[in-house]
Amino acid sequence: MTEPDSALAKPFLKWAGGKRQILPELHKSFPVEFEQFHEPFVGGGAVFFNLLPRTAVLSDANKELIGTYNVVKNKVEALIGKLEKHIYDKEYFYRIRAQDPTELSPVARAARMIYLNRAGFNGLYRVNSKGQFNVPFGRYKNPRICNAANLRACSAALAPIDVKCASFETVLRRAKPGDFVYFDPPYIPVSGTANFTAYQKNGFGMANQEKLAEVFDKLTDQGIQAMLSNADVPWIHERYRRHAIRVIKARRNVNSNAERRGHVGEVVVTNYR
Ligand SMILES: C[S@@+](CC[C@H](N)C(=O)[O-])C[C@H]1O[C@@H](n2cnc3c(N)ncnc32)[C@H](O)[C@@H]1O
Known part of the structure; x- marks a missing residue:
């Protein structure tokens, strides 16, 4: 490589x-x-x-954002592995959205953050009063959830x-x-x-x-x-x-x-x- x-x-x-x-x-x-x-x-x-x-x-x-930066910086290959498993599907999106990020490993948590950002409406980040991510599913043709080459370049930059x-x-x-x-x-x-x-x-x-x-x-x-x-x-x-x-x-x-x-x-x- x-x-x-x-x-x-x-x-x-x-x-x-x-x-x-x-x-x-x-x-x-x-x-x-x-x-x-x-x-x-x-x-x-x-x-x-x-x-x-x-x-x-x-x-x-x-x-959540800073945790994601640090995983991109330090564990990019593991992150890509997890992110590649996420799929663009409405029901699946709401299942991932319902997860409690504090119960996930740092890598799974960062993959969830990037996934919700790519598949959610307008790339918004919004949480409710309980701190739960509440952005709805976004309508895209074929969103790129995992851009591995860019994540590796970001990791090198960071x-x-x-x-x-x-x-x-x-x-x-x-x-x-x-x-x-x-x-x-x-x-x-x-x-x-x-x-x-x-x-x-x-x-x-x-x-x-x-x-x-x-x-x-x-x-x-x-x-x-x-x-x-x-x-x-x-x-x-x-x-x-x-x-x-x-x-x-x-x-x-x-x-x-x-x-x-x-x-x-x-x-x-x-x-x-
Ligand atoms: C307008 S956005 C920054 C946009 C960014 N420069 C970019 O290019 O995407 C403002 C940021 O401020 C952060 N923020 C809000 N309150 C803050 C605070 N008290 N200290 C540091 N960051 C804060 C938010 O989490 C958000 O990421």
């Missing part, structure tokens, strides 16, 4: 808010040079797999990388002057109130957005390069006014209602020029 080429690695999960479509725009804002790369809201990792930095710390608060389950503010303990931190948090909703106590469907309210802005300011004071994506809303322009803000237009497919898909303004904030 030839060595997998990490340069060919593409995200192995579909993830809401994935940055794939606006990568060319983001490229314009990346710093020219940096030491270590940090991505504290890694999600599907579109930016990481595009940049493929030599050294990086990837993190996210989603335990080999030198540290992947952690952690909340975003812990990046302050790891990042050093000269490093680059890219933040892609859950966005502030464009409609509705940007009220600090308002309940947010994505569980990431304005108190978290403020905490994130404080982390961004601390990194700036420490000479650490930081970049943030978020929605183009007045609060962002006001709160990040001491930094460089660039507005970009992007097409997003996160909305299941086709009519409401479309152009949502996004911004890129950087603490360097």
Whole structure:
């Protein structure tokens, strides 16, 4: 078997808010040079797999997601073996969905996560109040559940990388002057109130957005390069006014209602020029 080429690695999960479509725009804002790369809201990792930095710390608060990254990194052949056994069938999907992931081995748990992501509606990740995955079966012609070549390439790309389950503010303990931190948090909703106590469907309210802005300011004071994506809303322009803000237009497919898909303004904030 030839060595997998990490340069060919593409995200192995579909993830809401994935940055794939606006990568060319983001490229314009990346710093020219940096030491270590940090991505504290890694999600599907579109930016990481595009940049493929030599050294990086990837993190996210989603335990299931990070467990999957670590199995792709450390046990890719066993993972492929399990994933190849999964089939695209409605009844089978609901049986796998009903499993308690905490009772599975790490490899079976990661295979279940990738399977549900490939076969479920729109590649969404959503759990109910009990933490049970509740995305319905997706209608596809012939979805590719197991892309073994890509999983091997992802495993090679992740080999030198540290992947952690952690909340975003812990990046302050790891990042050093000269490093680059890219933040892609859950966005502030464009409609509705940007009220600090308002309940947010994505569980990431304005108190978290403020905490994130404080982390961004601390990194700036420490000479650490930081970049943030978020929605183009007045609060962002006001709160990040001491930094460089660039507005970009992007097409997003996160909305299941086709009519409401479309152009949502996004911004890129950087603490360097
Ligand atoms: C918009 S998505 C990131 C998209 C990603 N960059 C991509 O390309 O697919 C936001 C991510 O933030 C994570 N998240 C939510 N709250 C968090 C927190 N407090 N700390 C770290 N990650 C968090 C979610 O699990 C989700 O994966």
